[in-house]
Amino acid sequence: MSINPVEVIKQCTQILEHIANDNSVPRNIRRSANDVLSTLRNENEPLFLRTASSISILEDISNDPNIPLHTRTLIWNVASQLETIPVDD
Numbered sequence: 001m002s003i004n005p006v007e008v009i010k011q012c013t014q015i016l017e018h019i020a021n022d023n024s025v026p027r028n029i030r031r032s033a034n035d036v037l038s039t040l041r042n043e044n045e046p047l048f049l050r051t052a053s054s055i056s057i058l059e060d061i062s063n064d065p066n067i068p069l070h071t072r073t074l075i076w077n078v079a080s081q082l083e084t085i086p087v088d089d
Contacts, residue, residue: 005085012078025071032061048087
């Protein structure tokens with residue numbers, strides 16, 4: 001079974017939009033979720049670069065002590081999904 005990067009990005013952006021619009025999530029986390037959304041949607045950059053940058057931001061925010069537990073789980077889920085995208089595209 002091959003990974004469909006477009007489908008993975010679509011699923012990840014849906015989760016990130018949910019986080020960005022969740023008022024129970026601290027503002028800085030929502031802002032970072034929006035940064036990741038912008039990065040993923042920037043089609044001027046190669047896919048591998050967009051995913052690597054996004055994973056880096058997600059790792060940073062998952063370590064934030066103020067992040068709610070359910071949000072941290074969603075962030076880890078998104079990062080894991082992005083890691084399935086092949087680098088050699």
